[in-house]
Amino acid sequence: MVEYSIGVDLGGTNLRAAAITKDGEVLDKISGTTNLHEGRDAVLDDIVANIVRLRERFGTEGFAGAGIGVPGFILMQEGIIVGSNNLPELEGAPVRDEIEKRLGAQVILENDANAAALGEKWMGAGRDVNDLVLLTLGTGLGGGIIVDGRVLHGYVGMAGEIGHITVATNGNPCGCGNYGCLEKHASATAVEGMAYMMGLGEGLTAKDIYDLAEQGNKNAQTVYARMGAALGIALATLINIFNFPLYLLSGGVLPAWEYFSPSMFEEVNTRSFTFRHTKTRIEKAILGNEAGLYGAAYLPFQQAPPIA
Amino acid sequence: MVEYSIGVDLGGTNLRAAAITKDGEVLDKISGTTNLHEGRDAVLDDIVANIVRLRERFGTEGFAGAGIGVPGFILMQEGIIVGSNNLPELEGAPVRDEIEKRLGAQVILENDANAAALGEKWMGAGRDVNDLVLLTLGTGLGGGIIVDGRVLHGYVGMAGEIGHITVATNGNPCGCGNYGCLEKHASATAVEGMAYMMGLGEGLTAKDIYDLAEQGNKNAQTVYARMGAALGIALATLINIFNFPLYLLSGGVLPAWEYFSPSMFEEVNTRSFTFRHTKTRIEKAILGNEAGLYGAAYLPFQQAPPIA
Numbered sequence: 335m336v337e338y339s340i341g342v343d344l345g346g347t348n349l350r351a352a353a354i355t356k357d358g359e360v361l362d363k364i365s366g367t368t369n370l371h372e373g374r375d376a377v378l379d380d381i382v383a384n385i386v387r388l389r390e391r392f393g394t395e396g397f398a399g400a401g402i403g404v405p406g407f408i409l410m411q412e413g414i415i416v417g418s419n420n421l422p423e424l425e426g427a428p429v430r431d432e433i434e435k436r437l438g439a440q441v442i443l444e445n446d447a448n449a450a451a452l453g454e455k456w457m458g459a460g461r462d463v464n465d466l467v468l469l470t471l472g473t474g475l476g477g478g479i480i481v482d483g484r485v486l487h488g489y490v491g492m493a494g495e496i497g498h499i500t501v502a503t504n505g506n507p508c509g510c511g512n513y514g515c516l517e518k519h520a521s522a523t524a525v526e527g528m529a530y531m532m533g534l535g536e537g538l539t540a541k542d543i544y545d546l547a548e549q550g551n552k553n554a555q556t557v558y559a560r561m562g563a564a565l566g567i568a569l570a571t572l573i574n575i576f577n578f579p580l581y582l583l584s585g586g587v588l589p590a591w592e593y594f595s596p597s598m599f600e601e602v603n604t605r606s607f608t609f610r611h612t613k614t615r616i617e618k619a620i621l622g623n624e625a626g627l628y629g630a631a632y633l634p635f636q637q638a639p640p641i642a
Numbered sequence: 643m644v645e646y647s648i649g650v651d652l653g654g655t656n657l658r659a660a661a662i663t664k665d666g667e668v669l670d671k672i673s674g675t676t677n678l679h680e681g682r683d684a685v686l687d688d689i690v691a692n693i694v695r696l697r698e699r700f701g702t703e704g705f706a707g708a709g710i711g712v713p714g715f716i717l718m719q720e721g722i723i724v725g726s727n728n729l730p731e732l733e734g735a736p737v738r739d740e741i742e743k744r745l746g747a748q749v750i751l752e753n754d755a756n757a758a759a760l761g762e763k764w765m766g767a768g769r770d771v772n773d774l775v776l777l778t779l780g781t782g783l784g785g786g787i788i789v790d791g792r793v794l795h796g797y798v799g800m801a802g803e804i805g806h807i808t809v810a811t812n813g814n815p816c817g818c819g820n821y822g823c824l825e826k827h828a829s830a831t832a833v834e835g836m837a838y839m840m841g842l843g844e845g846l847t848a849k850d851i852y853d854l855a856e857q858g859n860k861n862a863q864t865v866y867a868r869m870g871a872a873l874g875i876a877l878a879t880l881i882n883i884f885n886f887p888l889y890l891l892s893g894g895v896l897p898a899w900e901y902f903s904p905s906m907f908e909e910v911n912t913r914s915f916t917f918r919h920t921k922t923r924i925e926k927a928i929l930g931n932e933a934g935l936y937g938a939a940y941l942p943f944q945q946a947p948p949i950a
Contacts, residue, residue, distance in 0.1 A: 489771075492916045499879045499882060500875055501808070503810050503875065511915055511918070512912060513913075567811065570806075572883075576801055578801075605806075606806070608796075610819070611800075
């Protein structure tokens, strides 16, 4: 009998699922679209159908349960999604219990950035540590904190809002009410905004700006240097707070590493004596989009009693 | 038989010790001076003598061990103090093992700010929670983070350096190499520096400045308002990262609460949606100088196997 679980990555547009063994071997992976316009029940139906499809293939005997990564805050006790910009249809409903009932198996919801952090810890760049912070530099800037091998949730499940660390006291305004949030200075959106302000043109993506930097465009390089400096300020604060051995970066901005990391390391080096006096590592995550699937799949193994 | 432990608070000038029961009842307390000028052995002798004196009074049978709070970084595995401005004589030596040998009992070293945080969790303002951050606003600005009822150490024992969160990107320079560290904007020293710059006079203590504020001095009130704003920026970052239920403030600046807390709460409210949307509490610690003694005494109970 193979012990396995199913990880689900529920995005605003894509729904992916993978059956993964207790040793981290991916047995199979399926993906489709999230049919939000058809309403909550249709989305839940799709989730359940995908899990069942995989479970039929690998059997119920060794099935430890399903973990589902969701973009939004999750009330962990209640298994309810609250505050999800991408999935407003699912807010407030007993999503976990509903899926558990239909499956007849353990289901665990987790914030997608937390799931990605857990995935990197389990099978990715954080395999050799028990404590790490993952920063996901995408459209927004998400984060997940792993303490002693587990996701740090905080008391209502809102921990890890790394994107809302203040890096510039009177910096760019953020939808959260703050000014100078890391997210407004170091996400893909921030890079695009800075490029626009630098006169690089309208409608450029972070990738376009990276290409310009590659072509030797000084302004594009400056944009990434500024982005790296903001990231460095936040990382120094995280290092001074946590003294963890590892901080991982992932997301769409990662390919520009060579343009943002020099200023990032310069700021961290200046601003954190802990960094200067320890072997703290700041590295690229390695699982990319798969991190969330791994992390979601790992959840039932962490929570389930051992399979007899 | 009473189960008890002994907590020691080893400061640069004072050495205090208390025998405390497993239920948190203080059986007895003694205090003396730290004879640093007589060298390391004399200090270790004093520590051991104080512990033995209390242990002779309450017996070896129920004695769970001793916890010692020390101002400095501690390599937890090795039981060695590294980097202590106040106790350079003790750096690098196997202090824990030495004391253990002389006592014939379990000894645990802990950073003093961490011990204070643990003390507030055990018997103070944090009794009802398992997760909290304590900020000690004194000459410097220390901190301790309690996760799941235990001190967060980080991988070499340097976690909780709350004083070195950046609150002003290009703010006051700090000895740690950073600019705009919280410690340089919200400690007693920072308050005194601001008062001097505001023309309130030379050599004023934080207490003097508080007295001036009480007498209606607008500049003194402004100093505390600025200090509170800096504190609020750091607290918002901590709340966004941890989503803990409780953040405690202690230390010599605390009496000025009414002058710094309005701007502190204003900043936190602006800068943390988590604060706005949860029942997160920011409160005064209640154990004062005793917090470290309680926390140190609690350590053997956390680590020791149950007393048969």
